[in-house]
Amino acid sequence: MNPAIDSILKKYKPGRREDLIPLLQEIQDENGYLSEETIVKAGNFVGLSTTKIYGLATFYDQFRFIPAGKIHIKICNGTSCFINGSQSVISKIREITGLEAGQTGRDGVFSYETESCMGGCNHGPIIKVNDEYHTHIRPEHLPELIKKLRFLIEND
Amino acid sequence: MEDLKKFMVEKVLLFESDILPAETEKVLQEVRREKTAIPVIYISSGTSSIIAGSEKAYSAVREYIDNNALKASLVKTGCSGPANFEPLVCIQLPGKNKLFFRNITEEKVEPLLNGVFHSDINEEDLAGQNGTHGFEMWHGIPFIDEHPFFANQKRVVMNNCGCYDPWSIDEYIARSGFRAFAKAIRNYTFEEVCDIIERSGLRGRSGGGYLTGLKWKQALNTGSTARYLICNAKESDPGAFTDRTLLESDPFKLIEGIAIASYAIGASSAFIFFRKGSEHARQRIQHAIDRAREYGLLGHNIYSSGYSLDIVIRREPGAFVCGEETALINTLEGKRGMPRLKPPYPTTSGLFSKPTVINNVETLMNVPAIMQNGPEWFHTIGTEGSPGTKVFAVAGKGRMSGVVEVEMGTPVRTILEDIADGIKEGKEFKAVQLGGVSGSFITAENLELKVDFDVMKEKGIGMGAGGFVIIDGNTCMVDLVRYYMEFMRDESCGKCIPCREGTGRMLEILESIIRKPENEEAGTTLERFKGVMQLEGIASVMKDTSLCGLGQNAPNPFISALKNFREEFEEHIFDRKCRANICRGLRTFSIDVDKCTGCTACASKCPVNAIYGTRLQPFFIVEDKCTGCGICYDICKFSAITVK
Numbered sequence: 152m153n154p155a156i157d158s159i160l161k162k163y164k165p166g167r168r169e170d171l172i173p174l175l176q177e178i179q180d181e182n183g184y185l186s187e188e189t190i191v192k193a194g195n196f197v198g199l200s201t202t203k204i205y206g207l208a209t210f211y212d213q214f215r216f217i218p219a220g221k222i223h224i225k226i227c228n229g230t231s232c233f234i235n236g237s238q239s240v241i242s243k244i245r246e247i248t249g250l251e252a253g254q255t256g257r258d259g260v261f262s263y264e265t266e267s268c269m270g271g272c273n274h275g276p277i278i279k280v281n282d283e284y285h286t287h288i289r290p291e292h293l294p295e296l297i298k299k300l301r302f303l304i305e306n307d
Numbered sequence: 308m309e310d311l312k313k314f315m316v317e318k319v320l321l322f323e324s325d326i327l328p329a330e331t332e333k334v335l336q337e338v339r340r341e342k343t344a345i346p347v348i349y350i351s352s353g354t355s356s357i358i359a360g361s362e363k364a365y366s367a368v369r370e371y372i373d374n375n376a377l378k379a380s381l382v383k384t385g386c387s388g389p390a391n392f393e394p395l396v397c398i399q400l401p402g403k404n405k406l407f408f409r410n411i412t413e414e415k416v417e418p419l420l421n422g423v424f425h426s427d428i429n430e431e432d433l434a435g436q437n438g439t440h441g442f443e444m445w446h447g448i449p450f451i452d453e454h455p456f457f458a459n460q461k462r463v464v465m466n467n468c469g470c471y472d473p474w475s476i477d478e479y480i481a482r483s484g485f486r487a488f489a490k491a492i493r494n495y496t497f498e499e500v501c502d503i504i505e506r507s508g509l510r511g512r513s514g515g516g517y518l519t520g521l522k523w524k525q526a527l528n529t530g531s532t533a534r535y536l537i538c539n540a541k542e543s544d545p546g547a548f549t550d551r552t553l554l555e556s557d558p559f560k561l562i563e564g565i566a567i568a569s570y571a572i573g574a575s576s577a578f579i580f581f582r583k584g585s586e587h588a589r590q591r592i593q594h595a596i597d598r599a600r601e602y603g604l605l606g607h608n609i610y611s612s613g614y615s616l617d618i619v620i621r622r623e624p625g626a627f628v629c630g631e632e633t634a635l636i637n638t639l640e641g642k643r644g645m646p647r648l649k650p651p652y653p654t655t656s657g658l659f660s661k662p663t664v665i666n667n668v669e670t671l672m673n674v675p676a677i678m679q680n681g682p683e684w685f686h687t688i689g690t691e692g693s694p695g696t697k698v699f700a701v702a703g704k705g706r707m708s709g710v711v712e713v714e715m716g717t718p719v720r721t722i723l724e725d726i727a728d729g730i731k732e733g734k735e736f737k738a739v740q741l742g743g744v745s746g747s748f749i750t751a752e753n754l755e756l757k758v759d760f761d762v763m764k765e766k767g768i769g770m771g772a773g774g775f776v777i778i779d780g781n782t783c784m785v786d787l788v789r790y791y792m793e794f795m796r797d798e799s800c801g802k803c804i805p806c807r808e809g810t811g812r813m814l815e816i817l818e819s820i821i822r823k824p825e826n827e828e829a830g831t832t833l834e835r836f837k838g839v840m841q842l843e844g845i846a847s848v849m850k851d852t853s854l855c856g857l858g859q860n861a862p863n864p865f866i867s868a869l870k871n872f873r874e875e876f877e878e879h880i881f882d883r884k885c886r887a888n889i890c891r892g893l894r895t896f897s898i899d900v901d902k903c904t905g906c907t908a909c910a911s912k913c914p915v916n917a918i919y920g921t922r923l924q925p926f927f928i929v930e931d932k933c934t935g936c937g938i939c940y941d942i943c944k945f946s947a948i949t950v951k
Contacts, residue, residue, distance in 0.1 A: 168641035169659075172624050197641075210643045210800075213583050213625030230546030230740065230776045231702035233790055266584055267627070267794070270548040271358035272702030273390045273709070284358045291941065 220262035229268030232275035353386030361394035385556020387469025390709035487678035507682035516760035544743025564671030627798035646855035689715030742771020745860030747867035783889035806858025902947035909939035
């Protein structure tokens with residue numbers, strides 16, 4: 152167990168349900184995902200059963216229960232990106248990685264998700280790879296980009 | 308630093324009169340950088356600027372200053388609106404008007420600065436000059452406020468956007484910030500503040516158009532001991548980025564708006580509910596709250612008025628429905644974000660069963676100006692029923708895009724044709740989509756419609772929270788409606804049946820309309836033919852019986868699209884044709900025998916082996932096998948493949 156989790160718990164008072172979501176968010180910021188162990192721990196801390204916490208965490212799409220890939224791609228699917236062709240970008244990424252949104256590949260390299268608007272509407276379609284934005288993405292740019300990213304990860 | 312803080316609090320915020328003495332004004336002018344002895348370089352740094360590369364441009368300017376040992380100050384500002392101009396760089400030489408340069412990416416920084424400092428300005432990058440009283444004009448350079456993008460706007464909420472450093476509380480105070488709040492807590496009672504806002508006629512900017520002052524009064528008059536204020540900054544409509552820009556460019560104004568609103572309802576804690584993903588905005592707001600606390604503007608017994616306030620930031624964990632006020636309250640209480648039955652309304656029983664006022668970002672950001680200039684002033688802007696302005700996020704296929712603020716009563720045509728400068732690449736105009744996933748379409752014949760709560764309501768069009776997406780002829784309306792419905796199906800919380808089942812069924816029917824008709828099970832063909840009628844039926848049931856606004860408004864894009872583009876739906880159903888060539892299932896590809904060289908590129912890439920032929924002879928496509936994926940179309944180097 153990551154000792155940082157304990158220091159996160161220390162910041163809150165036990166037994167307060169309204170702190171549950173910020174607490175889970177901080178744990179996810181720290182670990183990148185919510186492991187079973189942390190969920191049980193958070194449940195004991197807030198005084199709720201583990202199933203209730205799963206029930207809550209699965210309702211919201213921010214929480215993930217498996218670690219994200221080393222390369223996490225966010226694809227903007229706002230209206231403006233949509234009419235500029237974000238759907239074909241999403242299906243291309245699905246085709247190349249063989250994954251659905253929210254999944255992580257077995258090798259732990261790729262994962263992707265869609266976001267409803269990133270705020271760069273005149274540069275669409277936009278994707279964000281880890282923390283870097285790529286603008287005006289066309290499906291044909293993707294094989295090259297993903298090859299480059301995979302190369303970087305494998306040689307790092 | 309410490310001295311400036313003391314000065315700002317004692318000589319400015321707590322000064323007895325509205326008019327400050329001349330020596331104080333002189334200091335404030337310096338803080339506002341109006342009188343500088345050295346050049347000042349401003350770089351915009353909102354999300355849209357960062358996406359366009361402003362961070363790299365910032366480092367390049369920093370490097371240029373260091374390398375040339377220049378005496379110049381470098382300031383990051385928020386966005387001033389035009390997203391096409393990003394990264395926007397403004398340069399103010401001592402005593403001269405500010406110059407605006409557009410699209411200054413990393414590599415353009417050096418030539419630009421070389422040019423400016425040696426009086427050889429590259430006209431191509433120039434967007435205009437700012438006309439400020441008492442400064443020397445640049446000859447032959449147009450004024451930025453005469454640019455059609457700015458000339459048709461009226462800035463009340465956005466008056467500071469892009470003008471100052473969003474990390475500097477001193478600069479905000481120097482722009483008469485926080486004075487309205489200081490005045491309110493010292494001179495007015497709770498009721499008086501509510502009264503001023505009610506008399507101003509300010510209406511909620513999130514779409515409903517409810518009188519803000521009235522809402523505050525309802526919460527104030529409940530007689531409860533604790534009350535809460537929530538600022539709803541969960542703007543998650545796809546294609547809306549107004550709140551985000553406002554928060555990034557002018558975070559202190561929101562803090563002031565929240566502080567005044569909290570005072571008006573007597574709340575001692577306020578929450579800001581952020582959407583996930585707007586990290587830049589959240590950091591700036593957190594910083595703004597910390598600075599306001601340092602200056603004694605938040606905390607216990609603010610400036611000995613007996614009033615205490617603290618503001619807490621909460622991040623939205625990712626559910627569209629949380630934008631609905633009762634669902635938002637559930638989320639803040641640590642529950643699933645599902646809406647509650649109304650009444651009781653949140654103003655009587657909201658967060659922790661206490662009276663709660665929920666306002667959106669734009670509404671709260673109108674408050675400081677009203678408090679400062681009075682309710683009568685607010686009535687001089689806008690229309691009689693809807694005073695003030697409205698902020699829109701203009702996006703899509705317009706030539707210009709970005710965040711704009713127009714006076715209420717401005718026709719939609721002005722925003723489309725003057726501010727957004729018409730349609731990109733000279734394509735035909737199809738519609739404007741207002742209000743995001745639950746909004747409606749405005750077509751060419753309705754462009755004279757005025758931006759006004761009552762006028763729009765009469766026409767059955769919801770103004771929404773500020774999405775303004777311009778759609779051209781290359782967009783298929785059926786596909787767009789399907790996309791909205793898919794979004795709604797995914798985001799429906801599942802509490803009430805009409806919304807949970809209705810969105811799913813509507814999506815199924817829409818998908819069957821655009822799907823290729825092969826291997827259809829018995830019912831699907833019939834369903835497709837009944838499609839439009841069934842859809843209309845489901846839509847009206849959802850509208851009448853859903854629990855919250857999400858379900859009630861989910862069919863809006865469909866209803867509006869069917870009203871305005873019925874022939875497009877019928878074409879999809881009966882002629883199996885998509886006029887925009889977007890719907891994959893309805894596309895048919897064929898090979899032009901004169902152009903095909905028989906290179907086999909398409910045949911080898913076809914995922915369903917639908918392309919046949921002999922090498923170096925023209926190939927052909929078997930229509931029955933083709934799935935319309937378009938890979939061959941993209942891959943052909945000789946443009947031999949045509950799409951119908």
